[in-house]
Structure formats: structure tokens, C-alpha cells
Amino acid sequence: MCALVLYLSEREVTKTYLEEVWKLAMKLAGAISEGLGLDSNYMERVFGEGSQIVACNYYPKCPQPDLTLGVSAHTDRGGITILMENDVEGLQVRYRGKWVPVPHVAGSYLVNIGDCVEIMSNGKFKSVEHRAVVNKRRERIAVAIGNGPGYDVIVKPISELISKASKGPSHEPILFKDIRFKEYTTAEMKE
Numbered sequence: 001m002c003a004l005v006l007y008l009s010e011r012e013v014t015k016t017y018l019e020e021v022w023k024l025a026m027k028l029a030g031a032i033s034e035g036l037g038l039d040s041n042y043m044e045r046v047f048g049e050g051s052q053i054v055a056c057n058y059y060p061k062c063p064q065p066d067l068t069l070g071v072s073a074h075t076d077r078g079g080i081t082i083l084m085e086n087d088v089e090g091l092q093v094r095y096r097g098k099w100v101p102v103p104h105v106a107g108s109y110l111v112n113i114g115d116c117v118e119i120m121s122n123g124k125f126k127s128v129e130h131r132a133v134v135n136k137r138r139e140r141i142a143v144a145i146g147n148g149p150g151y152d153v154i155v156k157p158i159s160e161l162i163s164k165a166s167k168g169p170s171h172e173p174i175l176f177k178d179i180r181f182k183e184y185t186t187a188e189m190k191e
Contacts, residue, residue, distance in 0.1 A: 018052055018145065025080045025147035028111060032080075036121055036161060043079070046120065048153050051181070053078060053146040059090060062134040070132035070140070076114035077185050078148025083110040088140040094129040102130075115184075116148050119176040122157035151182035 029043035036042075059070045070090060085091070091102040091110065102110065118127040132142065149155060156178035 018054070021082050021145045022050065022052065022147055024109075025082060025145075028080050029117075032113075032117060032121070032125060036124060036158070038158070038160060042158070043117075043120065046149060046153065046158075047079065047147075048150040050150055051078070051148050053148070055142075055144045055146070057132065057140075057142045057144070059132065059134045059140040059142075061137060061139050063136065065134045065136050068134055070134045073129055073131040075127040075129050076112050076144075076146050077116070078114040078146035079116040079120075080148075081112040081114055081144050081146045083112065083142060083144045085110070085142040086140060088135055088138045090132050090135055090140045090142070092131050092133060094131075099131070114146065114148065116155050116181065119155050119179075120158050122161055122172070123175045124161070149181045151180075151185070153181050154178050155181050155184060 026044045026047075029047070030040035033042040033044075034040050057071065062068055073094065083091070085104065087104055087106060089101055089104045092099040093102055094100075112128045112130065113125050115127045117125050132140075134140070157174050157176055162172070162174055
């Protein structure tokens, strides 16, 4: 009986945590929307019901970290990823062709822009290519919550941004094709 109570309690804590992470992601989406010259609820409306993907990664300490990799280079398929990690560095981002370590800041979350935001902004915001490396001395734990549109949402450059750009002195081309989010995530899994 005690185990069942504990299980239900952990389930409720996880549900509450995911709800709060979604709220944070939507606040960030509001700031991104405003940064694009749109109303603050624009991306949240486009995301609709939304989706969340949880990735829990455990990286044991490794005596020869230069001979292995924790997670290979990738971008996140969703919109906004919020990462919580223990106090062990291991995340790297590609910057100007080189891998740069991301310093850990105690008590903070790390936020990555994903592919959907890059597509919706027509490239004004860039999806972050990143990877994880292992540590020689300590174990690393990272929990990433990918927050994105609902699976039936058509992800495409925001029409208001395209029409604004096409009225200016230099026409800005549409950089991305429309795609249903479910098809995009499925295609990525097949690769």
C-alpha cells in the first residue's frame, strides 16, 4: 500500500512539474512573439494544445571521456526546450563551427530554441545545435522537456512576418516549407 501511495504522489508531482514547465515555455514563447513584432500570445495560439517530450539522460562518469560521447549532435524538433541538470557540465553548443561548453549556473534552467521556432520565425531565431559529453570525475543527470505544437499543427513561417518582409525594400524569401508537426517528428525518427 505504501508503494502505491508513493507512486501516485510521484505521478502528481511529475504532472504538476510538466504543467509549470509548459507555463514557463509559453511565457518564453510570448517574449519570442513580441520580439518578432507580434502579440504576446501568438505562438501559444499556434502551438494549440501543444506537446511535451521528456528526455531523462544519465551519463555515468567515464575514465576516458575523449573516447565516447553522451548524446550526439542534434537540434531539438520542438519549439522551446527547458533543461534541468545537476551541477555537472556536459552540454556543448556549436558556435562558429566549434563546440563550446555551456557553463552550468546553479539553480537555473537552460533554454534551447528548437526547429519549430526557427521555421515559424523564418530563420530569425535559430535552432541550437548541441550535444552532451561525459565527465571523467562525476556522473551527470539532465532532464530535458521539449515543448512544441500539437501534433496536428501545420508548422510554417508566420504569414505576418513574410508579408511584412515582402513589402519592404528587400524581399525576404520563405526559407521553410509547411509541414505537419507529427510528420516532422516522424520523419526525424526514421533518419
